[in-house]
Amino acid sequence: MERPFSVTPDIDVLPSYADIPGFGILPVNAFLLRAREPLLVDTGLIADSPAFMDSLRSLIDPRELRWLWLTHPDQDHVGSLTPLLQEAPQLRVITTFIGVGILSLFNPLQPERAYLLNPGQSLDLGDRTLTAVRPPSFDGPATTGFFDSRSNAFFSSDCFGALMQAPAQDARDIPEADLSAGQTLWATVDAPWLHKVDSRRFETELLEIHRRAPELVLSAHLPPARGMTEGLLRTLAMAPSAPAFVGPDQEALQQLLSQITGPTGGPPPTA
Numbered sequence: 001m002e003r004p005f006s007v008t009p010d011i012d013v014l015p016s017y018a019d020i021p022g023f024g025i026l027p028v029n030a031f032l033l034r035a036r037e038p039l040l041v042d043t044g045l046i047a048d049s050p051a052f053m054d055s056l057r058s059l060i061d062p063r064e065l066r067w068l069w070l071t072h073p074d075q076d077h078v079g080s081l082t083p084l085l086q087e088a089p090q091l092r093v094i095t096t097f098i099g100v101g102i103l104s105l106f107n108p109l110q111p112e113r114a115y116l117l118n119p120g121q122s123l124d125l126g127d128r129t130l131t132a133v134r135p136p137s138f139d140g141p142a143t144t145g146f147f148d149s150r151s152n153a154f155f156s157s158d159c160f161g162a163l164m165q166a167p168a169q170d171a172r173d174i175p176e177a178d179l180s181a182g183q184t185l186w187a188t189v190d191a192p193w194l195h196k197v198d199s200r201r202f203e204t205e206l207l208e209i210h211r212r213a214p215e216l217v218l219s220a221h222l223p224p225a226r227g228m229t230e231g232l233l234r235t236l237a238m239a240p241s242a243p244a245f246v247g248p249d250q251e252a253l254q255q256l257l258s259q260i261t262g263p264t265g266g267p268p269p270t271a
């Protein structure tokens, strides 16, 4: 878990990174939206939970939180859901019917603490309106991101994520070629179905984001990206024709293990 930082006066990032051996690091971000009715977006990694809650408490008294926007109930988004529900008694979890169903398999949510919002529907937070959307790429059927009318930010869930080689607090700090390669790799890992879509139909999905022209893209898996929406859309448009991701197989795993333990299973040779 890294230290939280501000992107705008009303948006903070609670950042972490997951190591992906052989491929780099993947940012795992949650966000605090300091709306009139304060809202948290996702709750980080399970392994980070105590540190995540400390970071959150350093930003806001969790009892002030009114909402959690759970973009989808994947393990890298629900890490502190249980302690958060305990510490924020008035907080309600924005998700979908499918999200509640998936949560019921491992962390059931009391119905009165859920708030069901489908793509296309909006929520008024007093000083802004959040409009739910299904991002162009996603890895689970419960996924919703949203547009914030006040900050002109698009909270995109897993969409626009990128594997990276070093931490960064701003997507502009990633060399352009690295960002493009890392974004393409992530898209093919996270949404392997992209290879099955009609690229023209997919482009109409991307056009919808272009039409809304968010100034700020806030992905769970990318440092904040300001003024970069068009470039991110261009890269994602090419993902359906990029090589499909194939993970290391058992032979590669054996090679890796033999480097660690030596060919006989003992410690590696020290030369």
Ligand SMILES: [Fe+2]
Binding pocket: 072, 074, 139, 140, 158
């Ligand atoms: Fe996911």
Ligand SMILES: [Fe+2]
Binding pocket: 074, 076, 077, 157, 158, 220, 221
């Ligand atoms: Fe994710």
